[in-house]
Amino acid sequence: MTEIMSTISEAEQRFQWIYQALRSRIVLLDYEPGTRLSEEQLAEEFKVSRTPIRRVLNRLEVEGLLEIRRGAGNFVTEVSMPELLEVFELRMELVRLMDVLAPKAATQDLLKRLQVLQNACLEIADDPKPKRRFAELNVEVFLSFMELVGNQALREVQEQLFYRTARMWPYLLAEEQVAHEAKLLHAEISEAVRLLANNHYPSFGHLYRCHLAMASQRLAMMQTTGV
Amino acid sequence: MTEIMSTISEAEQRFQWIYQALRSRIVLLDYEPGTRLSEEQLAEEFKVSRTPIRRVLNRLEVEGLLEIRRGAGNFVTEVSMPELLEVFELRMELVRLMDVLAPKAATQDLLKRLQVLQNACLEIADDPKPKRRFAELNVEVFLSFMELVGNQALREVQEQLFYRTARMWPYLLAEEQVAHEAKLLHAEISEAVRLLANNHYPSFGHLYRCHLAMASQRLAMMQTTGV
DNA sequence: ATTAATATATTTGTATACAACTTAAGATTA
DNA sequence: TAATCTTAAGTTGTATACAAATATATTAAT
Numbered sequence: 234m235t236e237i238m239s240t241i242s243e244a245e246q247r248f249q250w251i252y253q254a255l256r257s258r259i260v261l262l263d264y265e266p267g268t269r270l271s272e273e274q275l276a277e278e279f280k281v282s283r284t285p286i287r288r289v290l291n292r293l294e295v296e297g298l299l300e301i302r303r304g305a306g307n308f309v310t311e312v313s314m315p316e317l318l319e320v321f322e323l324r325m326e327l328v329r330l331m332d333v334l335a336p337k338a339a340t341q342d343l344l345k346r347l348q349v350l351q352n353a354c355l356e357i358a359d360d361p362k363p364k365r366r367f368a369e370l371n372v373e374v375f376l377s378f379m380e381l382v383g384n385q386a387l388r389e390v391q392e393q394l395f396y397r398t399a400r401m402w403p404y405l406l407a408e409e410q411v412a413h414e415a416k417l418l419h420a421e422i423s424e425a426v427r428l429l430a431n432n433h434y435p436s437f438g439h440l441y442r443c444h445l446a447m448a449s450q451r452l453a454m455m456q457t458t459g460v
Numbered sequence: 461m462t463e464i465m466s467t468i469s470e471a472e473q474r475f476q477w478i479y480q481a482l483r484s485r486i487v488l489l490d491y492e493p494g495t496r497l498s499e500e501q502l503a504e505e506f507k508v509s510r511t512p513i514r515r516v517l518n519r520l521e522v523e524g525l526l527e528i529r530r531g532a533g534n535f536v537t538e539v540s541m542p543e544l545l546e547v548f549e550l551r552m553e554l555v556r557l558m559d560v561l562a563p564k565a566a567t568q569d570l571l572k573r574l575q576v577l578q579n580a581c582l583e584i585a586d587d588p589k590p591k592r593r594f595a596e597l598n599v600e601v602f603l604s605f606m607e608l609v610g611n612q613a614l615r616e617v618q619e620q621l622f623y624r625t626a627r628m629w630p631y632l633l634a635e636e637q638v639a640h641e642a643k644l645l646h647a648e649i650s651e652a653v654r655l656l657a658n659n660h661y662p663s664f665g666h667l668y669r670c671h672l673a674m675a676s677q678r679l680a681m682m683q684t685t686g687v
Numbered sequence: 688a689t690t691a692a693t694a695t696a697t698t699t700g701t702a703t704a705c706a707a708c709t710t711a712a713g714a715t716t717a
Numbered sequence: 718t719a720a721t722c723t724t725a726a727g728t729t730g731t732a733t734a735c736a737a738a739t740a741t742a743t744t745a746a747t
Binding site: 242244 | 469471515518519522530543546547549550553557560561562611612613614617621624
């Protein structure tokens with residue numbers, strides 16, 4: 234018995250693997266809204282039967298990323314602007330709580346990883362798919378920031394809401410805007426790292442809140458201009 | 461085709477039926493923490509196969525009410541005091557947002573139903589299981605108040621967190637305290653109805669926040685006194 | 688040609704047999 | 718007696734055949 238006793242069962246690992254793969258594809262718009270996900274095809278791709286696939290699809294439905302229609306198919310949900318704004322509003326308020334509820338200090342490791350992400354922002358333009366790459370980095374930056382949330386419940390809620398709005402970037406962003414957004418993200422990470430290194434937590438919360446607020450404004454603008 | 465075209469499929473209805481039944485049993489402590497839920501037994505009780513049962517159990521696991529251990533069984537989770545306090549802290553902050561994010565005015569129908577619940581508080585003592593009855597009313601009161609939340613995302617989050625803490629009442633409350641708690645709940649509903657009837661929303665949010673704060677304090681006390 | 692009805696094909700939901708894993712009791716050995 | 722290994726029973730996870738619902742293509746009637 235020289236094996237390492239993994240606390241996570243093989244079945245759970247397989248679930249997480251498929252789940253995160255599909256969620257990522259939806260969030261990064263590899264599957265565009267309206268796309269039909271065939272259980273049989275997915276089962277073939279992941280070399281499993283329909284049963285574990287269906288478990289994943291059900292979870293994605295609960296999280297609002299998928300609509301399961303019996304006899305018809307499993308469809309990636311559309312990006313609804315009113316819903317997006319609503320969730321954004323809530324997320325902005327929740328960020329405030331990061332300062333209040335059990336904030337954690339940033340580890341050296343986290344700061345390092347943020348700097349890696351920061352540098353990656355400068356290379357977005359060189360990527361074959363800049364928009365997708367930007368969205369990908371946006372996810373990683375978010376998840377890094379979430380490590381600072383000590384209240385586990387708040388963390389789970391924020392993550393769930395994040396994935397519900399994460400599609401807006403690749404969905405609404407025009408290719409020519411990506412470079413500009415990349416610069417903004419770079420600047421934000423830079424500022425965040427500076428504040429976190431000095432344990433200036435309240436300011437960090439404020440910073441992230443501004444980030445969301447600006448995004449929300451742009452969302453609203455795009456709505457009125459009818460994008 | 462005289463049938464009413466139901467927007468909810470039969471399968472979805474069956475799911476909701478089983479899901480709500482099991483959740484209720486866990487939350488009202490009909491299933492005490494640690495209880496093993498046999499898929500086969502449940503399948504027999506609800507006259508379905510294991511497949512739809514397993515879908516429900518998976519959902520309950522995501523919501524933190526069930527722990528699924530392969531080869532061993534599905535166990536109702538223990539009530540963890542640190543987790544309870546953490547979730548409570550978050551709920552207290554979220555209540556604040558009710559005033560901010562799209563509050564809805566109370567309908568006459570809602571006020572009537574609250575008054576019915578209010579009166580029901582006076583008859584808790586006559587119930588064969590007062591503690592269980594109190595917990596049941598507590599759920600209904602909460603769900604009524606949630607109708608005032610216009611932001612759908614906030615509502616979903618609050619409901620999910622509520623069910624994660626709802627067990628504390630039947631779990632921690634001693635039988636002799638039920639009468640006292642019933643009185644408090646009665647008074648709170650009374651006050652809430654008064655405020656809502658006058659469209660005094662901010663005060664209502666404050667009221668509910670006090671309710672949670674007191675509950676949280678009592679939780680902390682029970683912890684220190686080692687109940 | 689258009690429309691409605693019908694039949695066929697496709698897809699998700701359910702039931703069920705079997706595989707993989709866990710637990711606990713019993714046998715075995717020191 | 719105590720500890721350890723083995724075995725068997727019981728449970729959840731997976732694969733698969735079939736049922737139910739939906740969408741599509743075909744056909745017939747107007």
